[in-house]
Amino acid sequence: MSRRPVNPARRFADGGGASFTSALHQKSRSSPYLSIGLVLVGALLLIGYSYSNSGGFSSDTNAVSKVEGDISCTAEVHRAIPILQKAYGDSMHKVLHVGPDTCSVVSKLLKEEDTEAWGLEPYEIEETEGHCKSLIRKGVVRVADIKFPLPYRANSFNLVIVSDALDYLSPKYLNKTLPELARVSLDGLVIFAGYPGKQRAKVAELSKFGRPAKLRSSSWWIRYFVQTGLEENVSAIKKFEQAAGKKSYQPSCQIFHLSS
Incomplete structure (x- = not known):
């Protein structure tokens, strides 16, 4: 079966793509602390995982x-x-x-x-x-x-x-x-x-x-x-x-x- 190519024009029909992109930029500008928080949480999880594997929490x-x-x-x-x-x-x-x-x-x-x-x-x-x-x-x-x-x-x-x-x-x-x-x-x-x-x-x-x-x-x-x-x-x-x-x-x- 052959796959039909995606028409990029359909993604941005009626200017919807531009509106979505604009909204996304506004949201990212309005909540910079959210991104920072996610990065910190991810780092803590990685540290905890590696520490437990190294035996840090073992007896x-x-x-x-x-x-x-x-x-x-x-x-x-x-x-x-x-x-x-x-x-x-x-x-x-x-x-x-x-x-x-x-x-x-x-x-x-x-x-x-x-x-x-x-x-x-x-x-x-x-x-x-x-x-x-x-x-x-x-x-x-x-x-x-x-x-x-x-x-x-x-x-x-x-x-x-x-x-x-x-x-x-x-x-x-x-x-x-x-x-x-x-x-x-x-x-x-x-x-x-x-x-x-x-x-x-x-x-x-x-x-x-x-x-x-x-x-x-x-x-x-x-x-x-x-x-x-x-x-x-x-x-x-x-x-x-x-x-x-x-x-x-x-x-x-x-x-x-x-x-x-």
């Missing part, structure tokens, strides 16, 4: 959640905190978190009632937001290599939680680090480790960790705990499983509960 949990298929066990700690509180009760009074993005975990724990929290970042912190810098200045969060003795006295914390840290240590250093983690804990040690085939470090983070993650099976970890002289905390395991069942909680990382 600390979202900042360490799944990225391009990578699963952060530190993000899993955020999800597990209510379950840990049910399982450990008063032992959540004084907690040390060890792992990357520890500022986010410490900040969340500090919001809980009757909970004191500290953090140990095992890798260099390249970029930190203001609140994290404040935690570091106060000594609440420290940066230290966990392959060496931890900068805390024995039994300094009721509970020690570790995430995204032990997966990057060879057995040689695990032999030193695990006993240290147990040494500074009074009531227990909780380890969040990646599942083989599910978690992997992003390429940009490999330089920070120094080596790719070595993701081990649960049977490997259990054998290693026995060899190291660490026992599973059977009571905490049962309480954690009961609390998890009531809340339909399904962890995306392996979680091990050890006695101090």
Whole structure:
């Protein structure tokens, strides 16, 4: 089918086009603030959209959640905190978190009632937001290599939680680090480790960790705990499983509960 050409003369028949154009110019001259307002509203909407996409309105949990298929066990700690509180009760009074993005975990724990929290970042912190810098200045969060003795006295914390840290240590250093983690804990040690085939470090983070993650099976970890002289905390395991069942909680990382 062929389209008929539009006759421009019909648009402006009887001078209607000229009258309309004249009216439009008069309207635009009489309401300049309307155009300015529309431009400002549009700019604000664009800023809000880009800010929300960049994570400006997201919580600390979202900042360490799944990225391009990578699963952060530190993000899993955020999800597990209510379950840990049910399982450990008063032992959540004084907690040390060890792992990357520890500022986010410490900040969340500090919001809980009757909970004191500290953090140990095992890798260099390249970029930190203001609140994290404040935690570091106060000594609440420290940066230290966990392959060496931890900068805390024995039994300094009721509970020690570790995430995204032990997966990057060879057995040689695990032999030193695990006993240290147990040494500074009074009531227990909780380890969040990646599942083989599910978690992997992003390429940009490999330089920070120094080596790719070595993701081990649960049977490997259990054998290693026995060899190291660490026992599973059977009571905490049962309480954690009961609390998890009531809340339909399904962890995306392996979680091990050890006695101090």
